[in-house]
Amino acid sequence: MDVLTTALTAAIADGGTGAAYEMLKSRLMGKSPRVDEAVADLEQDPGSLSRQFAVSDALAAAGLAGDRYLRAAARNLVEEVDRRRALRAMPGPADAANHAVLQVFFATDRQVTGDRHPARQFGAGRGELSYGSCEVSVPRGGQEDGPALPTLLRLQARADPDGHAMLLRSDVVPRDQYFPMLADSIGKAAGSALLFVPGYRTSFEDAARRTAQIAHGLRFAGVPMFYSWPSQGRLSGYMVDETNVGWSEPRLAAFLIEFIEQAAPTEVLLLAHGMGARALAGATIAALAARPDLAPRLRHIILAAPDIDAGAFQRDIAPALVAAGTVVTLYAASGDEALRAAHQTRDVPRAGDSGAVLLPVAGVQTIDASAADTSFTGAPQTAPGHSILADIRQLIAGQPAAGRSGLQAVESPIGHHWSINP
Template structure:
């Protein structure tokens, strides 16, 4: 049965029309609004002032980013302005009256600083600069995730770029693992590849050099030699603690954070990952997404070898109940305002079963509600996913499924199992209440499997999800499309 996109995603007709605009028309509409809104009394901030204002609110610890297309930015500006009643009326009039577009034919007519000034005049977003107040700007009617993205990308178009971290950093993460200790007499040596009969808890300290690039845990050796720069993340320490101490430690960290930063994010890794790799990837994701609350991971006993796929597939089934308990305990005992989960590849198998258990047990899930579930490149049978994915809706605010047609690792799994995988397109896996996002031209890895952690556009999109819970139509660079059967889904990087 066809899924009604407006009912499923709460997309208004105007938002749908905006997302389908061509680059040229989107820019023309924005230019029309600039001319209509301009008046001699409008306070015009300089580019430097605008950069400073938005930098206070939207800066990211990263290097220069790819310049987005004017069309993408213009569509986001229109969506943002449409959150204001008066502007919505004007935009609807523009879209419904194409003959008004008798000027601004050139895409180069797009001036990011003019757009920022119009946003300033319409929403009074930057009046704190004029009054000398120090509070961060907030737009009452706008989606904060879209506001952040529009500001950041307008600055990029205007030639302002965010900068590298100014110094090295140490980033603390928490873990639970069912791996056995390498040396029971010395827990600091970490964990091996064998499955243990119990759960170990603790924390890791990861070194993040100032040369770190968003999406990377370190350059290959040949690049480090050529650049004379070691940008690798390094695992400095592994500390094992009792379970009670673990929860007290996480709760203490969150209690010392501002209330708006008391979120916890749990990463569940996939196939062919050892404990150290899981720790480094968790730290990289948390650091790049600016998780200031608690970043944690669950490390099941993957063998960490490419030729051990079947062994890993059997091992992960052992942790279904353990992972369900870990997720629930995080929600109960950590003191987090919201708990979010990012599952990658084969890790989605354990998460799907764990969530199904939580949702199906009323006593277990009493008072339990999660924030975002992010399902990245899931190596899960489509039939099994469709059977159990309703559980995500029962216990979370939003669930997002990232898929790709260029994921050769999941393609190999599809060939092995001789049936479609939820993380691979075609076909596009669409389920009611779950936002499916097809990642296009956004991966940096050879196999196309690591985009959840390595593609900048996906990291930025996950940041918007974690920080604001924004719907797809309110996030930068995402466009609505549909399957041949009319089922709606989204595209990023297209």
């Protein structure tokens, strides 16, 4: 990684403040739209290697990576961040195990790039369905005394002052080996699995990281999985993402059927964010229309800030999901970055909108999560109580909404719903 990208990443992870950071950023901004976008994406998740690579590639394409004045400013910025970190550093054993390495299974219809780096193994183009598993390192976050996760591979020490999750490796596995491996892991986890479908602006690497963070945050007692459709992984990619998520929906439906048939989970938790909720909702409806006998396996369908047309959700999607007998929970949050992008592109109410346009639907547990984080980015500075994971943990443990801490019942002209008060 070039020194400019290293400096920007370190400064953003450290809070994105300080005169040295502002000076370097001001010298870069406006030189290239591609650089501007890549830096904006990095500011949203500095722990993402794919976003770091995007910045490095953009700087090189703009001819800025070799500028000696910019490189000098970057070195000064790295020194400033290092000084701040040294002042905050707490004494302790250097070899303390502060990260947990989890195994996460995946399926993706992204294009295979041929690059061996796990963050670049799959690109943003469309491809054939690939299967495999990842190893992801996540900060332990004070959960050392909790029960061991079934997919915990090992504990390790990492010199990571920013506490980010990291994709360590990604292995593609032939289909005829994948499902027996998955079935074996699910069998050892008492038959439970979680399938996460990420939303707009999410690379393969970020999908893997977020899935591991979700499993760790939930202390999930089953096998975590994700389906990575070909999102462009960048701020300007909304329109392409919108096309690609529709293209992936029938593939996700076919995978969902095959996964339940071949891996034989006794219960599945389906979770999606933003635009990924479109694919998950449509795929689930299609899968159950083809195989209604699979419905009892689907214990929960959770939609976080779903980027779905509100009218279509109310008229068609929600009734079809509720009719399957699955518990459907919707977390509404207009402030979610994915929904903000949706409203800039489409002037149509979304199912995930909150506030005055929140949309309670019969049979769906609707929760106003405006006061919580619905992004699943797992930013280290985000307190656990500010994430919807705290409520989802109680939900999947069987707690009804009336008995969950942090939820408040709301009666309003738009209908009965719940609100998160972290």
